[in-house]
Amino acid sequence: MEELEQLRGELQAAVDPDQTMIVVCHGTGCVANGSQDVTQALKNALAEAGEDIKVMPGIKTTGCHGFCSRGPLVIIKPANVFYQQVKPGDVEEIVAQTILKGETVDRLLYKHPQSGDALETTDEIPFYAGQERVVLQNIGQIDPTDLEDALRAGAYAGMAKALTAMQPAEVIESVTKAGLRGRGGAGFPTGVKWGLAAKHGDVEKFVLCNADEGDPGAFMDRSVMEGDPHAVVEGMIIGGYAIGANVGYVYVRAEYPLAIKHLEMALDDARALGLLGENILGSGFNFDIRINRGAGAFVCGEETALMRSVEGKVGEPVPRPPYPSDKGLFGKPSVLNNVETWANVSRILDRGWEWFAGLGTEKSKGxxxxxxxxxxxxxxxxxxxxxxxxxxxxxxxxxxxxxxxxxxxxxxxxxxxxxxxxxxxxxxxxxxxxxxxxxxxxxxxxxxxDDRDCMVDVAKYFLGFLEEESCGKCFPCRLGVPRLRETLNRFSKGQGTVEDIDDLYSLAEAIKMGSLCALGGTAPNAVLSTLRYFRGEYEAHILEHRCPAGVCKDLITYKIDPDTCTGCRACARACPQEAISGEKKKPHTIDESLCIRCGMCMESCKFGAIQVF
Amino acid sequence: MLNLTIDGKKVQAEAGWTLLDTARQHHIEIPTLCYHEAVEPFGACRLCVVELRQGDNSRLVASCVYPAEEGLEVHTMSEKVKNVRRWILEMLLSECPASEAVREMAAEYGVDSTRFEVRNPEEECILCGLCVRACAQVVGANAISTVGRGAQKEIGSPYLIPGEACVACGTCVTVCPTGAMRARFDRVRGVPEVVMAKAGK
Amino acid sequence: MAQTAIDIDIDEIIERYPGKPEYLIFLMQDIQAAFNYISPEALTLVCDHTGVAESQAYAVATFYNSFSLEPKGENLVQVCLGTACHLKGSGLIAENLMRSIGLDEPGTTEDLKYTVETVNCLGACALAPVAVVNEAYQPKVSSPKLMKTVKKLGDA
Missing domain, CATH: 3.10.20.600 (Ubiquitin-like (UB roll))
Known part of the structure; x- marks a missing residue:
């Protein structure tokens, strides 16, 4: 342990805190918007300006900074000057103004959405100022492919503490006292879960990391793995030590290639430094981690299905009990937590459970x-x-x-x-x-x-998603989810009766109560919650044959506003049905009988002349 | 011995018994479709659900897999239980309307017709997986499996053509609760040469 | 892509992993990546190596979305149907694209030129609606934009 802290000290001392560091976000969002080209342009520009620069700034590429809609992001440290939507063409100016003269390039600054003021640094931007970064503390700060950089930021300090100064039971107690609840969804107390597996004593056990982040519209875990993979590795080692497991598995979605790459690098680097593998930090504790790539099944986010998949089988959930803490992966006691939970474990051990328990609310800590x-x-x-x-x-x-x-x-x-x-x-x-x-x-x-989103359509969307992702094992889910969706389908066509809504409640209850796993058990929530808060919108579809948000295809018509239409013919060319006619430079019209409501006209109109009723 | 109550009646169970074992031992009826003594319980059809009550808390569990525990309060015919069974049966009536077994069981719960669209009036298979489990666990042949997933799931041999793994023992046909496997059997084992000869092929 | 697959030695892939059932999915993934699909012959080799019954391997191959038992098209277009993309019209974009290249549903065109897949959230919600054409992210696509990109590939 002393050696680790000594190394950390040396690494930190080797860096001049006043040296200018240009940080470029290489999260998936920024990369898709071209941040790799920005980095290359920066390297070229710095090399070109070489002789004029007194102290050559460093360039660091990091994981996702979070502000994806403003990417590519470039931050100049130590002043934290924040440049947004940076193009390779902007780089020359950044080097000439900010690096050489210490002046900001105002046009690249973020403007406050209400006041319009240009905000210079990250601390002033409401998006960052309102946050409390614990799990994400290093993301955007460190180069995730560089273990030394992670060590400078404190990586593996919590693990070192646990392995060399604490008994496994003390580690579990810390996590329990911290009040950490699983971040994967259900919120089960993590320390309690560990205790249930630990009590089996000296038998083979496993820890697993659920990185099969399948919820549509969610990419937290991907960003953690891409931006700070060592936090996950460290948490799993701590968990393995606490419950008495020597092997850990990370089950990660194959759709996240960059996360897999960074994790693999993190594991190799940690092994090379003796932070993973045999006799970690001389503590006598052995632990290693392997990666399983998901093969495309949302249900594998369910813990028993995930374990079957790691075993190489079809990812069908099995009934509990027996719980995985008694009989999990390969029939052995196993603990599964998700990425964010494992990262939190590292922080708790590093900074103490008292600190963590001070964050959040009475029953939801952190x-x-x-x-x-x-x-x-x-x-x-x-x-x-x-x-x-x-x-x-x-x-x-x-x-x-x-x-x-x-x-x-x-x-x-x-x-x-x-x-x-x-x-x-x-x-x-x-x-x-x-x-x-x-x-x-x-x-x-x-x-x-917003008001242009239809709640019937949203509920139908989620049911359609679950219908495709249901494993098909238990009857209520396999049979019931498609039937719920069919009912909503009819609603979105303006068909159905108010009695159908009552049936919907009853069937939803049967699916909730009767299904084998949480996928089916929670499947009706999208319908039930939208019915609870937006019943009027359902009734508008059924009783008035109207979609107030203008989404449901069968209940809307496309029209061209004659005052806005310039007669440019863009819509007529785009229409696959040849349903749009009109003379050039004169307002056009849509033949409703031919229209298939594909929206191509709307997407191709540059003047906003196509309206939905 | 474990002491619990089922429908208000005090009953005893041996450690290792499921709730279904316990109920049947005490002549309490619980319907099942995917359960068979010869293979491991599966917990899929959910017709055997029972309600567990503890104070104000209540939940449904599949009795074929849930272990008997000391002090449990089990209800086999509560409204919640019947609601689940009725909906499953009504949906099965539309999914596999040709199955006599399903129709009979549905009638017992007062479900005589279905509000849902019937896709295939000939369909008998309820996808309980008994054939697959019997082939793997009893015969050891592993000739068939579930194919696909979710609503598209079906039972068959690899590529849905006759394969060499089938030993033509007929266990799958015997264990099938609806008779659906009879119609699929030839697609699994292939049409035997004797039959082919008789047919003059 | 698919053309280079012929040079890859399937035995080399098989030998990458120990002969245990838990490596079934690893092997199938590597074969899928190398050949773009899993042929019956390859599946048999995997079963022989891992000791998994062919029916079980077939169940796995048909359960998971990422496995294909038939060859895919030269160009792979994935349209994200995650929630953020759905709200921004990705469902219509997928439909319009498929109609324009003669597909009724996600799959491969007869001339093996394109495979269109709809995928669950790619986690690039800030770019919604997003599509991935031969592994390149297409941020904020529209039907006309995507159709143009895809047509260009076909003409190349």
Whole structure:
């Protein structure tokens, strides 16, 4: 342990804190927007300006900074000057102005959405200022492919403490006292779960990391693995030590190639330094981790299905009991936690359970990372203390809803969760409040919807998702979810009766109570929560044959506004049905009988002349 | 011995018994479709669900897999239980309307018709998986499996053509609760040469 | 892509993992990646190596989305149907794309030029609606934009 701290000290001392460091975000969002080209341009520009620069700045590429809608992001440290939507063409100016002269390039600064003021540093931007970063503390700060950089930021300090100064039972006690609850969705107390597996004594056991982040609209775990993979590795070693397991498995979605790459690098580097493998830090504890790639099945996020998949089998859930803590992977006692939970474990051991228990609410300790997406100005990844109000996340950190002073609904909990209305804007976001409101925390997807989003369509969307992802083993889920979706399908066509709504409740109850696993058990939530808060919208479809949000294809018509239409013919060329006619430079019209409501005209119109009724 | 109550009646169970074992030992009826003594319980059809009550808390569990525990309060015919069974049976009536066994069981729960669209009036298979488990666990041949997933799931041999793994023992046909396997059997084992000869092929 | 697959030695892939059932999915993934699909012959080799019954391997191959038992097209287009993309019209974008290249549902065109898949959330919600064309992310796509990109590939 002393050696590790000595190394850490040397590494930290080798870096001059005043040296200029140009940080470029290489998260998936920024890369897709071209941040790799920005990095290359920076390297070229610095090399070119070489002789004029007194102290050559470093360039660091990091994981996701969270502010994905503003990417590519470039931050100049130590002053934390924040440049957004940087193009390779902007780089020359950054070097000439900021690096050489110490002046900011105003046009690249973030403008406050209300006041319009240009904000110079990350600390001033509401998106960052409102956050409390615990899990994400290193992401955007460190180079995730560089173990030395992670060590400078304190990686493996919690593990060293646990392995060399604590008994396994003390580690479990710390996690229990911290009040950490599983971040994968259900919120089961992590320390209790560990205790159940530990009590089996000296038998083969396993720890697993659920990185099969399947909820649509959620990418928290991907960002953690991409941006700070050592936090996950460290947490798993601590967990293995606590319950007496020597092998850990990470089950990660194959759709996350960068996360897999960074994890593999992290494991190799940790092994090379003796932080993973035989006799870790001379403690006598052996532990190693292997990676399983998911093969494309949402249900494998369910713990028993995940374990079957690691065994090489079809990912069908099995009934509990026996619980995985008694009989899990390969029939051995096993503990499964998700990525964010494992990362929290590292922080708790490093900074102490007392510190962690001081964050959040009485029953939901710590922070929660959310993927804030949909109809919100600041799309991205945010970490907030438990108990923060829904409104603060969406309207302040998220910067509000484009073109509106309120949201229509916020969907949390993925397909298992529900939609919360504007009336719940003051709701504290924690495990229990969300369940009481008919939704759930889930893994952390937070999808903001506005008045142009139809709640019947949203419920239908989630049921369609689950219908495709149901494993088909138990009857209530396999048979019931498609039937729920069919009923909603009829509603979205303006068919059905109010009695159908009553049937929907009864069938939903049967699916909830009767299904084998949580996929079926929570499948009706999307319907139930939208019925609870938006029943009027359902009735508009059924009774008035109208989709108030203008989404449901069978209940809408496309029209061209003659005053806005310039007669440019773009829509007529785009229409696959040749349903649009009109003379050039004169307003066009749509033949409703031919229209298939594909929306191509609307997408191709540059003047906003196509309207939906 | 474990002491518990089923429908208000005090009963005893041996350690290792499931709730279904316990109920049947005491002549309490619980319906099942995917259960068979010869193979491991599966917990899939959910017709055997029973309600466990503890104070104000209540939940449904599959009695074929849930172990008997000291002090449990079990209800086999509560409203919640019947609601689950009725919906499953009504959906089965539309999914596999040709099955006599399903129709009879549905009638017992007052379900005589279905509100749902019937896709295939000839269909008998309820996908209980008994054939697959019997082939693997009793015969050891592993000739068939479930194919696909979710609503598209079906029972068959690899590529849905006759394979060499089938030993033509007929266990799957015997264990099938609805008779659906009879119609599929030839697709698994292939049509025997004797039959082919008789047919003059 | 698929053309180079012929040069890859399937035995080399098989020998990458120990002969245990738990390596079934690893092997199938590597074969899928190398050959773009899993042929019956390859599946048999995997079963012989891992000791898994062919019926079990077939069940696995048909259960998971990422496995294909038939060859895929030269160009792979994935349209994300995650919630954020759905709200921004990705369902219509997928439909419009498929109609334009003669597909009724996700799958491979007859000339093996394209495979269109709809995928669950790629976790790139800030770029919604997003599509991935031959592994390159297409942020904020529209039907016309995506159709143009895809048509260009076909003409190349």
């Amino acid at each position: 922070t929660k990372v959310f993927a804030l997406v949909g109809k919100v100005n600041n799309v991205g990844l945010v970490e907030v203390p438990m108990g923060i109000k829904l409104k603060e996340i969406v309207m302040e950190i998220g910067g509000g809803v484009p073109g509106s002073d309120h949201f229509k609904a916020v969907q949390t909990g993925g397909p298992s969760g529900g939609c919360l209305p504007w009336e719940d804007a003051e709701l504290p976001v924690d495990f229990d409040s969300l369940i009481a409101a008919g939704s759930m925390m889930g893994s952390g997807g937070m999808i903001v919807m």
